[in-house]
Amino acid sequence: MDTTAPAPGDRAADSPAPVRRHRARWAVPAVAAVAVGAAFAAPPLLATAGTGGLPEVTPEELLARVVEAEPQALSGTVVHTARLGLPDLSLVEVGGADPIGLLGGSSTLRVWSDGAERSRVSLLGQASEYSVVADGPEAWTYSSSDDAVVHYALSDADRARLDAMVDAHAAAPPVAGDLPTPEELGRAALTRAEQHATVGVDAATTVAGRDAYQVVVTPRGADTLVGRIVVAVDAATWTPLRVQVWGSDDAATPALEVGFTDVTFAAPSDAVLTFSPPPGASVRDVVVPLPEQPAELPAGAPDPQALTEALEDPTATPPLPEGVTVTGDGWDAVVQLAGVDVAGLLAADPAALAEMAVPDTTFGSSEGAQQLLDQFVPADGEGPVPDLDQQALYDELTTPVPGGRLLESSLLSVLVLDDGRVLAGAVPAQTLLDLAG
Incomplete structure (x- = not known):
C-alpha cells in the first residue's frame, strides 16, 4: 500500500516531532470493539505445536x-469483522464511515504508526x-462526510504538568481511545x-504474507x-x-x-502522521482536563499509587x-456498578457525569462536568460522532427485562x-439476571 501520500488532513512538517518511548495518548471518541485484554492467563503452559x-x-x-518487544513503526491495512449477534444498527442514523459500524459486519481500516x-x-x-x-498528548478526529475536525489537547499548564509526571514516572497515564488495531488488541490480550x-x-x-506464531488462550471459567x-x-x-475471539x-x-x-x-512518511485540517473543514478545539490530585483522597477513592502499581503488575488486582x-473471578467475573444515572448520561446531564467521576477531580462536580460537556458536546449538538442519537442507539442495543434493560x-x-445498578461480564445474560435478584 502507498504510505507516502497523506490522507485528508495531512501536511508535511518542518521537522519530525520528538519521540518518547511511552504512548501518551488521550481519549478520542471512537467506539472500541469488545475488550480482549481482561485478566486471563497461562499456567500450566502447553507443549509446542x-x-x-x-x-x-x-x-x-x-x-x-x-x-x-518494542512497538514497531508500521503501516498497513486492517480488516475488522464483528459477528456479535447484536441487533441491526442500520436504523441508527450516523452517516458515512463511523466507529459505530465496528459493532457489526466488516470494516476496513488503514493504520500508520511510528x-x-x-x-x-x-x-x-x-x-x-x-x-x-x-x-503525544494531542489527538484529532476527522469525518469526511461532515468535513469536520475536532482537536483534543491539554491546556498549556496541564501539558507542563503532564510532562513533569512523565519525567517523574517514565510513563504517562494510559488512556484508551484508539480505533482497534491488531497490535493494540493483541498486546492488551x-x-x-x-x-x-x-x-x-x-x-x-x-498473516499478511508474513510468517506468524499463534498463541491460543482458552479460558478455564465454566x-x-x-x-x-x-x-x-x-x-x-x-x-x-x-x-x-471465538x-x-x-x-x-x-x-x-x-x-x-x-x-x-517501516517508518511512515512524516506527512502521514502530521495533521492539519483540510481546506474548508470546520474545526472545533476541545481542551481535555487533566484531573487534579487532591491533597487528601476522599472516602472511597482508589489510591493513585496503588492503582499505578496494579496496572504495572499484570498479576495484581487494581483497587x-x-x-x-x-463477583467471581477470571472470565466468569461480573462487575457491578451502583447508583448509575443511565438516563442522565444518555441525555448528557452534567450531574450524572459528575457522579461517575472521582470526587474533587477537575470535573468531579456539576459545574466541572458542565464545562466538560460544553467542550465535548457544544450547543449546536455536533458531538464527536455527528448526529448520533445516544438514546436511539441504547434502545436498539438493549431489550426490556423486568426491572431494566x-x-x-x-x-x-x-x-x-x-x-441504578449496572452489571456486566463475559457471561450469559441469565447469570446477570440471577445475580441481580
Whole structure:
C-alpha cells in the first residue's frame, strides 16, 4: 500500500516531532470493539505445536517476547469483522464511515504508526473516511462526510504538568481511545495472560504474507461466553498481526476478528502522521482536563499509587472505587456498578457525569462536568460522532427485562436496572439476571 501520500488532513512538517518511548495518548471518541485484554492467563503452559519451519518456541517464551518487544513503526491495512449477534444498527442514523459500524459486519481500516507516540487510524467507508490521529498528548478526529475536525489537547499548564509526571514516572497515564488495531488488541490480550486460562502455541500460520506464531488462550471459567482467543504474532518483530475471539457457542467462526491484510514494518512518511485540517473543514478545539490530585483522597477513592502499581503488575488486582463490586473471578467475573444515572448520561446531564467521576477531580462536580460537556458536546449538538442519537442507539442495543434493560452479545452481557445498578461480564445474560435478584 502507498504510505507516502497523506490522507485528508495531512501536511508535511518542518521537522519530525520528538519521540518518547511511552504512548501518551488521550481519549478520542471512537467506539472500541469488545475488550480482549481482561485478566486471563497461562499456567500450566502447553507443549509446542508445529512451527512450519520457524524456530520452536514455548508458550512462555512467546508471551514474554510479545510483551517485552518494542512497538514497531508500521503501516498497513486492517480488516475488522464483528459477528456479535447484536441487533441491526442500520436504523441508527450516523452517516458515512463511523466507529459505530465496528459493532457489526466488516470494516476496513488503514493504520500508520511510528512505534512511539504518533499514529493514524482511518476507518474507510464506501465514499467517506473517519480518522483518528494521535501525536503525544494531542489527538484529532476527522469525518469526511461532515468535513469536520475536532482537536483534543491539554491546556498549556496541564501539558507542563503532564510532562513533569512523565519525567517523574517514565510513563504517562494510559488512556484508551484508539480505533482497534491488531497490535493494540493483541498486546492488551497477552500482557495479562498469567491466570484463569491455559495458553498454548498452535501451528504456525501466515498473516499478511508474513510468517506468524499463534498463541491460543482458552479460558478455564465454566460460565464465560468466550471460548478461546487466538493471537497471530509476527515471527520477526513479535508484533501481533491478528486477533480472533471465538464465542463459547460457536467453535467454527470467530465472533470478533481484527487482522492485517497487508503490513510494512517501516517508518511512515512524516506527512502521514502530521495533521492539519483540510481546506474548508470546520474545526472545533476541545481542551481535555487533566484531573487534579487532591491533597487528601476522599472516602472511597482508589489510591493513585496503588492503582499505578496494579496496572504495572499484570498479576495484581487494581483497587476498586466506591460503588463498584466484582463477583467471581477470571472470565466468569461480573462487575457491578451502583447508583448509575443511565438516563442522565444518555441525555448528557452534567450531574450524572459528575457522579461517575472521582470526587474533587477537575470535573468531579456539576459545574466541572458542565464545562466538560460544553467542550465535548457544544450547543449546536455536533458531538464527536455527528448526529448520533445516544438514546436511539441504547434502545436498539438493549431489550426490556423486568426491572431494566438487557444487552446480549456473543461475547458480553450488560444488565441495566431501573434502581441504578449496572452489571456486566463475559457471561450469559441469565447469570446477570440471577445475580441481580
